Structures are given as structure tokens and as C-alpha cells.
Amino acid sequence: MATKRMLTDDEQRAWRAYIAMQHTLDRHLQQHMQREFGLSGADFEILVTLSEADATRMRVAELGAATQWEKSRLSHHLTRMAARGLIRREPGDGRYPDVVLTDAGLAALEECAPPNAARVRELFIDVIGRDRLETLRGIADDVVAAVEEHRTTDCALRG
Template identity: 55%
Template sequence: MKEQRWLGDGEQRAWRAFLEMSRRLDHALTRHLQDEFGLSGADYTILVTLSEAPDERMRAYELVESTDWEKSRLSHHLKRMEHRGLVCREPTDNARSPEFCLTPAGHQAIVDAAPAHVAQVRKLFFDVVSPTEAARFTATCEKILDALGGTPA
């Protein structure tokens, strides 16, 4: 039987700091989107993804791939966004993979929210670290993502 390799003090500190930072940063950014624009973090993810797609539209399977969400989660969330008038569902020649697009309200929501969201990201992340620290952090994240394999979301 292989001996368990527990985390050393420095490793434990790094891991817990990463988890705490990720949790608190996600909470702060999500809270800002909700309070200022009535959008959840999931709403924002979908709006950004669609806004960056050609003609602001994507097939459902493409959204699953780009968000790295479970199909059922995406389906339920898109239905809620559709009811709120942020996205529309359009049939395609493949009934199992409809196309989703931004509505004018969805387009306006991302136009309104994106500048304030970027300002929050800058305030909470990039204004806190130096360009050198940001570059090292990026390299570290990319190294871990490579080790995880698969296509990044």
C-alpha cells in the first residue's frame, strides 16, 4: 500500500489561501452583478459567451462545451433566462440542439453590466497584484489547467 503524502505546512497554506480567495472573489463579483444589475454569475457567463459568439448565437451543445456545464444545468438555466427575456431559443434542423441567441434585452444587459464587472475585477484582482505577479499567476493557472487536461472552458 502506498503511503499517503499529506500536504506540508506551506502547501496547506497555499491550498487554503487559493480556496478562500476563489470563494470570496467569486462571491464578491457575483454579489455585485446581482445587486447592481439583477444578474447571477451564471447569467453573466451565458450573456458573455453568447455576446462573443458570431451573431450572438450558439447551439446548445456549443454552450455546454464553452461553459463546461452539465447539459441539464444549462437547459434549466437557459429556460429561466428565456422567461426573463434575456435569451431566445430558435429551432434548427437538428431538434435536439436548438440555437440560443441574445435578445435585445440580453444584449443590453451585458452592455450595461460588463464595464462595471470589469471595474470590479480590476479593483479586486489586478489593482492588488503587480503585472509580474499577474503573469506568474497566469502561468501557474495555465500549468494546472494543462495538467487537468481537456479543453478549457
């Protein structure tokens, strides 16, 4: 296990600034998505993930891995999305059904994605700028790699 160390004042301020930025931006984008298109951030995540999958379908386990959602959360959310006609479950190769993006789900995504991308550009991309954007991407890649390494080595959440 990693040595337990407190954050310095500068590290704490940087961490809290990151959390505030992430939380504020995420909430703001989700509020627009909900108000303008009747979609939650979770709906959008599922729709995008399915739209990028082969034949716009995935096994439930693959979708869970891609979203990093717990099985029960995913199951409940898919039930709500299916009731709204955004996705459907179809028999798959294995024990569990495949999740398939419906025409209505694709239409909802095609309607909300451009305004969402414009807001991401306005509130994130343009604010950061080209030079800092590449630095941020590198930082994000490094942090994700560190988390994945932790998951495979000494993480209490394994198994």
C-alpha cells in the first residue's frame, strides 16, 4: 500500500480546484442536457458508448466495463432507457442480452450532441487553449494509467 501522506497546502488547493472545475462543468453540461433534451448525463454516456460500438450494440458486461458502472446501477438505468425507447435488449451470444441503440436513441444523440459539443468547446476547449490542451491530455492519460496500474496491483477493490 502507498505511504499515507497528507497533501501540502499547494497540492490541496490544486486538487480542490480540479474537483470544483470538474464538478461545476459536469453539472452545468448535464443541466443543459436535461433541460433542453430530456436526457441525463448517464443517458448520454450510454448513448455515446453504444453509438461507438460495432453495430451499435454491446453485451451488458462490455457496456458495464466501458462505463465502469456497477451491475445493478447499469441494469436499472437500462430498464429506464428501454422504457423510453432509447435502447432495447436483444438475445446475445451469451447468457445476458445485448444492449442495442434504437433509432430513437440515435436520433436523441444526434440532436443533443452538437449543442453539447459546442458548450464543451466554449467552456473547456477554448478556455484551455491549444497549448495547454495537449498538456492536459498528457496529464489525463498519465492519471488514467496510474489508476489502471493501481487496480491491477494493490487495489482493495480487486476481485
